[in-house]
Amino acid sequence: MSETAIRAATEFGREFDTGRPGNRDWLQEALTFRGWGWSVIPIGWDKKPTGRWKVCQWRRMTDKELGRAFAGRTNVTGLAVVLGRVSGGLACRDFDTVPSYHRWAVEYPTLAATLPTVRTARGYHVYLRAPWERFRKYPDGEYRGKGYVILPPSIHPFGHVYEWVRPVWPSDFRFLNPVEAGLLTEVTRSPADGAGVRPEPSEKTLSASDTPIRFDGDHPQPRTGDDAIAEAVLGTQPSGPGERNACLFRLATTLKQLARHSTAEDWRGTVERWWRGAMSVIRTRTFGVSWSDFCRQWEYVGAVETLAAVDRRSPLPERLRSVCVALSRLHASGVFHLSDREAERLLGVSDSTANRLKKAAVTAGWLEVVYHGRPHPKLRRASEYRLRR
Secondary structure (H helix, E strand, O other): OOHHHHHHHHHHHHHHOOOOOOHHHHHHHHHHHHHOOOEEEEEOOOOOEOOOOHHHHOOOOOHHHHHHHHOOOOOOOEEEEEOEHHHOOEEEEEEOOHHHHHHHHHHOHHHHHHOOEEEOOOOEEEEEEOOOOOEEEEOOEEEEOOOEEEEOOOEOOOOOEOEEOOOOOHHHOOEOOOOOOOOOOOOOOOHHHOOOOOOOOOOOOOEOOEOOOOOOOOOOOOOOOHHHHHHHHHHOOOOOOOOHHHHHHHHHHHHHHHOOOOOHHHHHHHHHHHHHHHOOOOOOOOHHHHHHHHHHHHHHHHHHHHHHOOOOOOOHHHHHHHHHHHHHHOOOOOEEEOOHHHHHHHHOOOHHHHHHHHHHHHHHOOEEEEEOOEOOOOOOEOOEEEEOO
16 A cells, blocks of 8 residues: 555544544553454554564564553554464454455354454354464455464555454354365465465365364373364474474473373374474474374373472472483483473472572582573474583
């Protein structure tokens, strides 16, 4: 949009100024959505963020950061949500025309009556939570699993106010397979996703060996919430090659917390769904390899938890040493990774205390740092250690 068009839209929008929320109201709206677990950013009349927002793709703003983002900004006319993992897997199908939305609603009446829907200036936004961070362009709109999308009650450049078709609650944003819901179809390779990316299967290209992620699964699952399982699958997806084993470890840890007395075989269906979601970025194409690695990680997590729970009355430094001994024995090289969060869970202390304990062990000389971990949310990798003899 040109500067002239923006100025014209601004002047046009002033006619709709009656009842328009002030900056403080926008902040309250942002805090509400952030409470739902979403990453929220302020936008202006040009439908673009009023400040830097890239970091919000990896983490949600704090109360203080949200206050600064909205306070004193007269150009704020609404807010948007950053889609993807940072917002719990939130995705949106943007129907640019009313007829295209109605065609989908006729084919999927139950979903159309229950999924959170927003009336836009030209059509509708239909929200869900999905296991894929993808963007696809269609003649009648887009499927957005990443990027950002404008939220109600934001104001369109030409005066329209975005509004929910029906009242919504956080529980209304369900985990669904977007292919089976008719919201992600006719998928082809997209330059936006980079060269060599394997597209998700569409309804027209599915085969017996190439099926979309199913949240019910063919294998029995322990009795835990479907949303918790789906969040585990989504939250441990790798973002690129070389992260498969680390993500499988996080998946095993998360599932162990959901059902501590379950076995690895109980989660075979979940691991298969994880593998199908990760196929677009991992190099290991055979499910058997990932399944074998998951079983190894499951034993690894179980062994460490068993040892850490042996004697909670022991001094913390001794318990940390016992955990490190167990970890080193699980690897032929003796090198093991131990993040602050994992040490926090195993030792029953805060992450800052766990960090201090590890630093003290390094200073004492019995623990050696082999690799310093990365704090970046997308490229994160836990620090690696080795016991000194």
